[in-house]
Amino acid sequence: MSRVLVPRGVLAAEWIKLRTLRSTYFTVLVSAVAALGLGAFDLGNLVADRDAMSAERRAAFDPVRFGFSGGYYVVVLAVGTLGVSTASSEYGSGLIRTTFTAVPRRRRVFAAKVVVVGGATLVLGEVIAFATFFLGQAILADEHLEVGLGAPHVLRAVLATGAFVMVFALIGLALGVIVRHTAGAIAALFGLFFVAPMVTGAAGDRLRNGTLQQAFQALSSTTGADAAGRPSTVTAVVVCLLWVGVALAVAAWVIERRDV
Amino acid sequence: MIEVRGLTKRYGARVAVDDVTFTVEPGRVTGFLGPNGSGKSTTMRMILGLVAPTAGHALVDGRPHRAFDRPLRRVGALLDADAVPAGRSAYHHLASIAASNDIARGRVDEVLDVVGLRAAARRRAGGFSLGMRQRLGIAVALLGDPPVLLLDEPVNGLDPDGVRWIRTLLRKSAAEGRTVFVAGHLMSEMALTADHVIVLSRGRVIVDTTIAEFVRGGARGDVLVRSPYGPRLSALLTARGATVTVEPDGALAVEGLAYSRIGELAAGEGLVIHELVARQGSLEEAYLRITEPEAVHRAADGVPDGAGA
Numbered sequence: 001m002s003r004v005l006v007p008r009g010v011l012a013a014e015w016i017k018l019r020t021l022r023s024t025y026f027t028v029l030v031s032a033v034a035a036l037g038l039g040a041f042d043l044g045n046l047v048a049d050r051d052a053m054s055a056e057r058r059a060a061f062d063p064v065r066f067g068f069s070g071g072y073y074v075v076v077l078a079v080g081t082l083g084v085s086t087a088s089s090e091y092g093s094g095l096i097r098t099t100f101t102a103v104p105r106r107r108r109v110f111a112a113k114v115v116v117v118g119g120a121t122l123v124l125g126e127v128i129a130f131a132t133f134f135l136g137q138a139i140l141a142d143e144h145l146e147v148g149l150g151a152p153h154v155l156r157a158v159l160a161t162g163a164f165v166m167v168f169a170l171i172g173l174a175l176g177v178i179v180r181h182t183a184g185a186i187a188a189l190f191g192l193f194f195v196a197p198m199v200t201g202a203a204g205d206r207l208r209n210g211t212l213q214q215a216f217q218a219l220s221s222t223t224g225a226d227a228a229g230r231p232s233t234v235t236a237v238v239v240c241l242l243w244v245g246v247a248l249a250v251a252a253w254v255i256e257r258r259d260v
Numbered sequence: 261m262i263e264v265r266g267l268t269k270r271y272g273a274r275v276a277v278d279d280v281t282f283t284v285e286p287g288r289v290t291g292f293l294g295p296n297g298s299g300k301s302t303t304m305r306m307i308l309g310l311v312a313p314t315a316g317h318a319l320v321d322g323r324p325h326r327a328f329d330r331p332l333r334r335v336g337a338l339l340d341a342d343a344v345p346a347g348r349s350a351y352h353h354l355a356s357i358a359a360s361n362d363i364a365r366g367r368v369d370e371v372l373d374v375v376g377l378r379a380a381a382r383r384r385a386g387g388f389s390l391g392m393r394q395r396l397g398i399a400v401a402l403l404g405d406p407p408v409l410l411l412d413e414p415v416n417g418l419d420p421d422g423v424r425w426i427r428t429l430l431r432k433s434a435a436e437g438r439t440v441f442v443a444g445h446l447m448s449e450m451a452l453t454a455d456h457v458i459v460l461s462r463g464r465v466i467v468d469t470t471i472a473e474f475v476r477g478g479a480r481g482d483v484l485v486r487s488p489y490g491p492r493l494s495a496l497l498t499a500r501g502a503t504v505t506v507e508p509d510g511a512l513a514v515e516g517l518a519y520s521r522i523g524e525l526a527a528g529e530g531l532v533i534h535e536l537v538a539r540q541g542s543l544e545e546a547y548l549r550i551t552e553p554e555a556v557h558r559a560a561d562g563v564p565d566g567a568g569a
Binding site for chain 2: 007009010012013014016017020021022023089093094095097098099100101102103104105257259260
């Protein structure tokens with residue numbers, strides 16, 4: 001099957017492209033610094049101000065989710081941008097013609113990009129998620145607030161947080177193919193993440209729970225569907241799969257049809 | 261061999277390529293000429309399956325480009341020298357393209373040597389001059405050692421050394437039996453490189469012939485005559501069937517009579533001649549003569565050059 005859908009050579013070509021792009025390393029650096037740095041900063045502040053915390057806040061405190069807040073948005077956006085540019089930069093420079101002249105079955109190119117970008121960002125996302133988790137728990141250990149990976153929902157939350165990075169990168173890749181302009185595709189991607197929850201929020205929780213941001217928040221917390229009206233884990237997974245599936249399907253459809 | 265049959269591309273109401281049919285034979289260099297915006301690039305992109313034709317088809321060695329599993333071994337193409345990865349080195353650019361067609365990594369070093377980029381191979385291609393980008397683009401075309409080469413404006417931005425180098429490369433490739441199809445808009449350059457020429461104007465083939473035939477049929481020759489008896493000489497030559505035009509400085513440009521015959525006629529009437537020069541029309545003139553009215557028309561239409569190309 002891999003022979004038919006993605007020949008190894010095409011896969012190798014996309015892998016060379018990804019690992020020889022400077023923005024790839026920049027993304028890795030920004031992601032690691034943001035996730036670990038901001039995560040440690042937030043948790044450090046929390047530990048320092050612990051005595052000032054109200055009883056309700058203390059009850060609702062999620063020791064896993066808390067470390068994934070601020071810095072992780074930077075990770076998701078940096079990696080999403082990387083996903084976009086792996087496709088849009090080729091359209092912008094005209095290199096897409098060289099690529100399609102070498103591999104006229106364009107879906108093979110697209111499939112190879114999906115495998116390479118998806119695989120690389122999954123590894124990156126998981127490494128950063130676990131590193132952030134362990135760093136955060138080490139900080140919380142001072143106040144004996146830490147949890148282990150074996151506690152309920154913790155492993156799921158960490159794994160899903162890492163995997164969401166891949167989800168976002170793949171949606172970015174698909175948007176890069178569909179929009180073909182880096183700036184436009186990034187705007188669409190950020191809009192999907194930040195604006196969609198606000199717009200749909202007005203229409204009620206059910207619709208809002210279909211957005212990526214809500215799914216991400218649900219998946220990265222250990223409390224699951226809570227009072228804040230978050231979607232359940234299953235719903236969040238389905239929402240992610242639907243967004244990725246639709247984005248990839250549309251991209252695979254247009255990539256064959258358009259002149260370059 | 262490249263076979264183009266009835267190829268047509270419409271963008272809305274505008275016809276970029278209009279029912280184009282021609283064959284590019286192996287073993288010779290075929291020049292593909294036309295003003296900017298005449299449809300050359302669109303035609304080449306249709307041959308490579310990048311642009312879907314509205315009608316007609318193009319075959320490379322009997323098959324559509326899309327049918328090739330590893331097309332770089334069948335067709336090498338340079339479409340746009342500016343298409344380089346800004347942040348990637350020339351070496352990694354070539355390595356990724358080679359990998360996609362299962363071409364051995366050693367071939368990358370070979371083509372870098374052929375195009376003279378070995379020393380710059382590890383530098384970011386974004387910092388390359390236009391001449392170096394052209395060489396990199398040609399390296400891509402040569403990667404698969406293909407029997408068919410398709411190059412769009414390969415001499416753009418090259419210095420005189422580079423121009424001579426590409427000319428030699430094209431001639432050698434043709435001598436090896438390859439099909440060499442080169443688009444350009446400089447007739448003078450084509451005259452030195454090509455054996456055969458196809459001229460496109462406003463999306464249609466207006467010339468498809470050998471270079472020799474093109475020079476013979478298209479280039480105008482005339483005779484420049486200077487004489488103190490201009491009006492009398494003019495009347496005499498016109499009476500013998502020549503077409504005479506008076507140039508701004510009073511000299512006569514005579515068409516339709518050989519310079520020897522003009523001398524004899526003038527001597528017979530005792531008319532003094534100060535200068536008698538046979539002027540050979542250049543290929544450039546011939547080319548401009550057939551394409552210029554179109555270019556003027558195009559400008560008047562307000563159609564931007566290169567639109568949709």
